[in-house]
Amino acid sequence: MESIDAETARAWLATAVAEARAGLAEGGVPVGAALYGADGTLLGRGRNRRVQDGDPSAHAETAAFRAAGRQRSYRGTTMVTTLSPCWYCSGLVRQFGIPRMVIGEAATFHGGHDWLAEHGVGIVLLDDPECAAMMRDFIARRPEVWNEDIGR
């Protein structure tokens, strides 16, 4: 798979950040995601909807994956997310052979991206201050919702 340049990674992350901001405005967990195709087409985007829809299965990555609909193959795709993926979302990426992830930050939550890297997934970790600030503020304000969201 071709590598992506920093500008592309940042532009794709902006889509996920827009989803996270929208989730925050709705009172939800501010994690957003987007699935991009091999040719750079946006296949699907989504955000955590635990609070908004009462749906514990709607993590950002699974929402973006769902929005992309049925795909014959995930070859060359990139899952972009504002936050390091939990085991649930890491398992999604591994099972469907999504070969790359762009991750906004892993400072507020360190999920399964090392495990994915061990299994051949390309990881681009951007250490984005806005992503981290949104999560840090949310965790301070709504710790019980955040803990529920990651089964803690």
Place this chain on the structure above:
Amino acid sequence: MESIDAETARAWLATAVAEARAGLAEGGVPVGAALYGADGTLLGRGRNRRVQDGDPSAHAETAAFRAAGRQRSYRGTTMVTTLSPCWYCSGLVRQFGIPRMVIGEAATFHGGHDWLAEHGVGIVLLDDPECAAMMRDFIARRPEVWNEDIGR
């Protein structure tokens, strides 16, 4: 966590099998699941809905988890499924601290249940002939749908 007797495991599996049969009758991937609470209450049940809803995120286990709605804790719960869980569903079980799985069969697909066992999840594998027959027939009839469902 208390262990469960064979009769309880069989009774719980019957709920998942009923979901799988319903999925088969709808033309879908015949995998069903159910989430049971610590006191034996049925919290949620569901089936793979890739074909029916065009939703690739709706695996049996994630559908049952979704149907159970928001839960403060998964302590003492059991995820029951007709088929060994893929990485996506295995990650769900690990992330949310679901402490036990009852699995109909792992002969037609060997997913992540060994990994879950390594991480402390109690695994009850029943080697059920009806579960295996449903999958074997479906894979023979619709190999392209099955391969799509597991990202192969």
